[in-house]
């Protein structure tokens with residue numbers, strides 16, 4: 001569960017958003033809407049502790065994440081956070097399997113055969129069965145997006161921040177991504193999705209719109 005109070009972000013002279021309040025419970029998906037430049041990606045980056053806030057407080061499962069020290073932030077990113085970036089954030093010259101292996105999460109403490117079974121299941125889920133040895137740079141944009149999704153399935157994070165996760169995908173793959181995220185929410189994850197898609201918003205439980213808040217001061 002993530003709760004945020006009074007979130008404010010200013011970049012230079014511009015206030016992107018001010019006094020934002022939001023709560024996403026475990027099991028829920030929230031759509032973050034708003035025109036290009038309204039600060040959707042920046043909000044996800046702040047919630048993921050990748051970028052500092054100007055003001056406000058973020059609570060993750062009741063803990064004040066804004067007060068985390070560097071070590072606690074690392075553990076939060078390693079154990080709790082799953083991020084679907086617009087640029088997929090994959091290791092380009094490594095194989096699909098190597099990209100799944102860096103997911104951490106539920107993999108720790110498992111033997112090789114058990115890990116292989118988890119990779120296999122995740123790749124089947126995203127329609128990349130039998131492709132584990134393919135290099136990421138050989139894949140299409142949509143396939144890379146599906147590897148990023150498979151990595152989330154391997155990690156099973158409690159909090160997922162997805163930045164326009166269906167942007168590069170056709171209708172079938174969009175449906176697969178959104179159904180997979182819905183499945184992860186139903187298993188207990190709290191999920192925020194920055195999206196321009198009405199269809200994605202319809203599949204979410206709640207929405208937050210950032211439009212009117214962006215202002216010059």
Ligand SMILES: Nc1ncnc2c1ncn2[C@@H]1O[C@H](COP(=O)(O)OP(=O)(O)OP(=O)(O)O)[C@@H](O)[C@H]1O
Nearest residue numbers: 011016034035036037038039040041042043164194
């Ligand atoms: N580090 C930065 N330095 C300067 N300006 C920045 C920085 N990060 C973001 N911005 C600006 O903040 C604004 C919000 O950007 P952001 O990417 O969060 O918007 P967005 O709503 O996600 O847009 P889109 O829908 O196009 O992805 C933009 O005008 C962007 O140029």
